[in-house]
Amino acid sequence: MEAFDPHTIERRWQQVWNDEKTWQVPNDATGPLAYVLEMLPYTSGDPHVGHLKNYAVGDAVAHFYRRRGHTVLHPMGYDAFGLPAEGHAIRTGKNPRVSTDESIASFRRQFSDWGISIDWSREFATHQPEYYRWTQWIFLQMFGKGLAYRREASVNWCPHDATVLANEQVVDGRCERCGFLVEVRQLEQWFYRITDYAQRLLDDLDGVEWPEKVKTMQRNWIGRSEGAAVTFRCAEMSSAYEVFTTRPDTLFGATFFVLAPEHPDVLKLAEGTEREREVRAYVEQALVADQFERSSSSRPKTGVPLGRTVTNPATGAEIPMYVADYVLAEYGTGAVMGVPAQDQRDWDFATAFGLSIVRTVQPPADFDGEAYTGDGPAVNSQFLDGLSIADAKPAMIEWLGEESLGESRVTFRLRDWLLSRQRYWGCPIPIVYCDDCGLVPVPEDELPVLLPVIEDYAPKGRSPLAAAEDWVNTPCPRCGGPGRRETDTMDTFVDSSWYFLRYCDPHNETAPWDRSVVDRWMPIDQYIGGVEHAILHLLYARFFCKVFADLGLVGFQEPFKRLFTQGMITRNGTKMSKSKGNSVSPGDIVARYGADTARCYVLFMAPPIMGGDWTDEGLEGVHRFLTRLWRLAQDVRAESADDRRDGGDDLLLIRASHRAISKVTDDIDGQFAFNTAIAAVMSLVKEVSRIHHEGDASAIARREALVTAASLLFPFAPHTATEVYLDLTGERVWEQPWPEADQRYLVADTIEYPIQINGKVRSRITVPADASTADVQALALAEEKIVELLAGKDPRKVIVVPGRMVNLVL
RNA sequence: GCCCCCGUAGCCCAACCGGCAGAGGCAGGCCCCUUAAAAGGGUUCCAGUGUGGGUUCGAAUCCCACCGGGGGCACCA
Structure with a gap:
C-alpha cells in the first residue's frame, strides 16, 4: 500500500483552495456573518512557532464558524513599518523596503504552506502607500478635532534607538524593544489625546468578553482615582497650590507640603531664602537621575525644605514646604499634601525630616504599624470626628466646596499617546511648518505624503528624513510660501490601530472604508493574539474605534467583542530564542512532517491559553496519529460495502462517534480546549482501530466512524481531514455542515x-x-x-x- | 511589598455543579508482525493530586496558612 504522504496531500488541497478561492467572501454575503481575526504579524524576519500557534488557533475557529453556517471573514495583512523592521534591515544591511518585502514574502509563503484559510483578496501591508495614505487621513481627522496635537513635554527617550517612546513602550524604566535605560527629555512631540477617552475606555471594558486578566491590566493602566482637589495658599508669596488627594478626609492631618522637582514654581519659591542653593542642586540632580531608580518605593526619602510655608486650609496652621523626588510631576498636580499618619510614604518622609505626625483616623488598639490606611473613626478632625472614611470624605468635600477651597475630582494615570518617532521607517506625519501659518495640515487630496527613498536612514537623534532636503522643503499648502515638512514618523502602533477596518473594504480608493461595509462585519467576533499586547495595541485600537464612532465613521464603540490570548511556547522550560539556540523553525517542521502535524501539535501540546513546552517526541506522536487515521481510512475504503448490523460493535462505534462529536463541539465552542478536542478524535480513531482489527463491526459502520473523525479533525488538520473525508465519501468536508451529536447515543x-x-x-x-x-x-x-x-x-x-x-x- | 494564574504518573496534560484519580500523547516493559531491523499493531507498568490544617458522608476540586514556578502592578498621593 502507498504510504501517507502529507506533502502531496497538502499541496493538492492548497492548490484547490487557491484556484477556487475557497475562503474568499463577498461583502454582500447573506446569512450569519462572522469576523475571525488573528493579530496581524509584525514582519521582521521569518515566522516562528508562536505565529504557527496563533494562526492554527484562529484557523480552527474560522473553520468551525464556517461549518456551523457562518460566512467568515478571515483576512491577512502585515504590520510592516516600525523600529524592529528597520533594525532588522540595518542588521542585514538591506534597505527596509527590501528586507520588509522579503519578510512579507516569507510570511505569505508559510501561511500558504500551513494551509491557513485566508481570503487573500483582502491582503495588504501597512507600509504600502495605498494603506498609509489613510493612516495619514485618520491623523488629519484627529488633528482637526484637536485629538492630535503637538506640545513640549517630558518624554521618554531611548538612547539606543535614538527616538522617543510612548509610556506604554517603557517597561521597568527600559525600552521595551532594546532594553536600554530610558532617559527623560524635554521635547516637543506629537500626541494623541487618548486621555480624553479614559473614562469611556474604562467603562466599556465591562461590555467585552475578554480574559479578566487583560481587563484588569487595562483598568490598572488607565488608573482611575476618585478624590478631591484642595487649594493650599502661600501667604508670603501670595500664591496658591492645588493638590489632588484620594483622602480628603485626612486633611486635618496634613503637616507638610511637597512639590515635585519638576514643578515650575520650585525655584521661584526658594529664591531669596537660605535654601536657594541647596534646592537648586537637588532639583538639578533629580532631573538627571535614573527614572527607574527614582521611582522605586524602597528608596529612602530625600528632599529639601523650600524655606516657605503654606496654610493648611482645614486647621489654619502654617506647614512647611519641601521639594522631594518621591512626588511625581506628571501625576495629579505635581504637588501633594503630606499626611504622615495615614500614608506610609509621607510617614517615611516625616520621620526622615522630623516632622509632626497627627492621627486623623483612629487605628485599632492592636495596631502596631506606622501609617494607618485602614478604616476607623476620624479623630483630631473637628467636624469630621467619629465619621468613617466613607462618610468623612464627602463631608470634607462639601466643606471645601462651601469654603471655595476645593472640589471633588477624578484623576487618571493614563497619559496621552506619544506618537512621533525620530526614525525613518514609518508613516510620515502629514503636516507642514510655515513661518507665517504655523502648523498646516497637508490637504486630503494631496495624500499620501510619500515616504521618500533615501540613502542614509540610520538613526541619529533627529529624523533621518530631515536630510532629504527636496522632500522636506515644500510650499505651504495654505499661503504657498516656503514650508518644511514634519520629519518625524508615526509609531507603528498607529498603523495597527485600524487595520482590521481596512480588511472589510481593502480596495476603497476614496475613503479608508465604507461605513456600511464595516458595520456589517464589525465588531470582530473573535480576536486572537498574544497577551503582550494587553495594554498597547488593544488599548490604542479601542481608542481609535471610539474616535471613529464619534466622527460618525463607524457604528460601534468596541472593536473586539471576544478576545483570546494564547500562551507562549517554550522549549526546555525557557522562551525560545535564536541566541539561546533552542528555537524551532516552523518551516523546518512543516518540511519534515507536514503542516497538519505541526498545527495539531501546537494545539495538542497543552491548552492553547497556556504555554507549552515543545518536544520533538510529542510532535512525532501527533504525526503517528495522523498516519494511523489515514491508513485506517485506506483499509476501510478498500473493503466492499456491506450492511449495518444492529447492536454489537456497530452500536459501539456509533456511540463513540457521538461522544466525540459532543466533546469536540463543546471544547471548541466554549473554551478553546483544542488539546482535549484533538484527544477526543484520537480516542475515536483508536476505538475504530481496535474494532477494525479484532471486532466485528460492519465496514460501513467503521467507515462512518472514520468519516466523523475526519470531519471533527478538519479545523485542526484540514488537509489530512479533507483527503480522508473525500476518500470515504466522495465529498468535500469543508462543504459539509458540522456534525451534530444525537442525544440518544450519548446516554x-x-x-x-x-x-x-x-x-x-x-x-x-x-x-x-x-x-x-x-x-x-x-x-x-x-x-x-x-x-x-x-x-x-x-x-x-x-x-x-x-x-x-x-x-x-x- | 500587593494582586492574579499554575503545581496531578518519569514527562506534556485530562477529570462536568465536590462523587470510582486517567481521556489523549510521550518515554519505559512485554507480545504480535518481520529472516532481521525500522515502521506498524496490541498490551502493560507507573501517581493518590506541592506541604500542613479545615469544611464535608465524600476534596485534585471549596476555605486558611505555607512552599515552588509564571505573570501583572509597584512612591499614582
Whole structure:
C-alpha cells in the first residue's frame, strides 16, 4: 500500500483552495456573518512557532464558524513599518523596503504552506502607500478635532534607538524593544489625546468578553482615582497650590507640603531664602537621575525644605514646604499634601525630616504599624470626628466646596499617546511648518505624503528624513510660501490601530472604508493574539474605534467583542530564542512532517491559553496519529460495502462517534480546549482501530466512524481531514455542515455504580439507566459483598448520587 | 511589598455543579508482525493530586496558612 504522504496531500488541497478561492467572501454575503481575526504579524524576519500557534488557533475557529453556517471573514495583512523592521534591515544591511518585502514574502509563503484559510483578496501591508495614505487621513481627522496635537513635554527617550517612546513602550524604566535605560527629555512631540477617552475606555471594558486578566491590566493602566482637589495658599508669596488627594478626609492631618522637582514654581519659591542653593542642586540632580531608580518605593526619602510655608486650609496652621523626588510631576498636580499618619510614604518622609505626625483616623488598639490606611473613626478632625472614611470624605468635600477651597475630582494615570518617532521607517506625519501659518495640515487630496527613498536612514537623534532636503522643503499648502515638512514618523502602533477596518473594504480608493461595509462585519467576533499586547495595541485600537464612532465613521464603540490570548511556547522550560539556540523553525517542521502535524501539535501540546513546552517526541506522536487515521481510512475504503448490523460493535462505534462529536463541539465552542478536542478524535480513531482489527463491526459502520473523525479533525488538520473525508465519501468536508451529536447515543442503557462504605469503594453494581434512586439504593444494599461487609448492621446514612455512586456511612 | 494564574504518573496534560484519580500523547516493559531491523499493531507498568490544617458522608476540586514556578502592578498621593 502507498504510504501517507502529507506533502502531496497538502499541496493538492492548497492548490484547490487557491484556484477556487475557497475562503474568499463577498461583502454582500447573506446569512450569519462572522469576523475571525488573528493579530496581524509584525514582519521582521521569518515566522516562528508562536505565529504557527496563533494562526492554527484562529484557523480552527474560522473553520468551525464556517461549518456551523457562518460566512467568515478571515483576512491577512502585515504590520510592516516600525523600529524592529528597520533594525532588522540595518542588521542585514538591506534597505527596509527590501528586507520588509522579503519578510512579507516569507510570511505569505508559510501561511500558504500551513494551509491557513485566508481570503487573500483582502491582503495588504501597512507600509504600502495605498494603506498609509489613510493612516495619514485618520491623523488629519484627529488633528482637526484637536485629538492630535503637538506640545513640549517630558518624554521618554531611548538612547539606543535614538527616538522617543510612548509610556506604554517603557517597561521597568527600559525600552521595551532594546532594553536600554530610558532617559527623560524635554521635547516637543506629537500626541494623541487618548486621555480624553479614559473614562469611556474604562467603562466599556465591562461590555467585552475578554480574559479578566487583560481587563484588569487595562483598568490598572488607565488608573482611575476618585478624590478631591484642595487649594493650599502661600501667604508670603501670595500664591496658591492645588493638590489632588484620594483622602480628603485626612486633611486635618496634613503637616507638610511637597512639590515635585519638576514643578515650575520650585525655584521661584526658594529664591531669596537660605535654601536657594541647596534646592537648586537637588532639583538639578533629580532631573538627571535614573527614572527607574527614582521611582522605586524602597528608596529612602530625600528632599529639601523650600524655606516657605503654606496654610493648611482645614486647621489654619502654617506647614512647611519641601521639594522631594518621591512626588511625581506628571501625576495629579505635581504637588501633594503630606499626611504622615495615614500614608506610609509621607510617614517615611516625616520621620526622615522630623516632622509632626497627627492621627486623623483612629487605628485599632492592636495596631502596631506606622501609617494607618485602614478604616476607623476620624479623630483630631473637628467636624469630621467619629465619621468613617466613607462618610468623612464627602463631608470634607462639601466643606471645601462651601469654603471655595476645593472640589471633588477624578484623576487618571493614563497619559496621552506619544506618537512621533525620530526614525525613518514609518508613516510620515502629514503636516507642514510655515513661518507665517504655523502648523498646516497637508490637504486630503494631496495624500499620501510619500515616504521618500533615501540613502542614509540610520538613526541619529533627529529624523533621518530631515536630510532629504527636496522632500522636506515644500510650499505651504495654505499661503504657498516656503514650508518644511514634519520629519518625524508615526509609531507603528498607529498603523495597527485600524487595520482590521481596512480588511472589510481593502480596495476603497476614496475613503479608508465604507461605513456600511464595516458595520456589517464589525465588531470582530473573535480576536486572537498574544497577551503582550494587553495594554498597547488593544488599548490604542479601542481608542481609535471610539474616535471613529464619534466622527460618525463607524457604528460601534468596541472593536473586539471576544478576545483570546494564547500562551507562549517554550522549549526546555525557557522562551525560545535564536541566541539561546533552542528555537524551532516552523518551516523546518512543516518540511519534515507536514503542516497538519505541526498545527495539531501546537494545539495538542497543552491548552492553547497556556504555554507549552515543545518536544520533538510529542510532535512525532501527533504525526503517528495522523498516519494511523489515514491508513485506517485506506483499509476501510478498500473493503466492499456491506450492511449495518444492529447492536454489537456497530452500536459501539456509533456511540463513540457521538461522544466525540459532543466533546469536540463543546471544547471548541466554549473554551478553546483544542488539546482535549484533538484527544477526543484520537480516542475515536483508536476505538475504530481496535474494532477494525479484532471486532466485528460492519465496514460501513467503521467507515462512518472514520468519516466523523475526519470531519471533527478538519479545523485542526484540514488537509489530512479533507483527503480522508473525500476518500470515504466522495465529498468535500469543508462543504459539509458540522456534525451534530444525537442525544440518544450519548446516554448509556446501564450505569455502573461504585458502592462505597465510608468513602471507600467496596463493590459495584450495574443497573438500568432509568432506575430510580430508591431502586439503586435497594440494589446496593442487597449486593452480596455489601451484605457480607455490613454483617447485619444498618448504615447510619445512605447517599445515592444519581448516575454517580452510592456511599454507605456506618 | 500587593494582586492574579499554575503545581496531578518519569514527562506534556485530562477529570462536568465536590462523587470510582486517567481521556489523549510521550518515554519505559512485554507480545504480535518481520529472516532481521525500522515502521506498524496490541498490551502493560507507573501517581493518590506541592506541604500542613479545615469544611464535608465524600476534596485534585471549596476555605486558611505555607512552599515552588509564571505573570501583572509597584512612591499614582
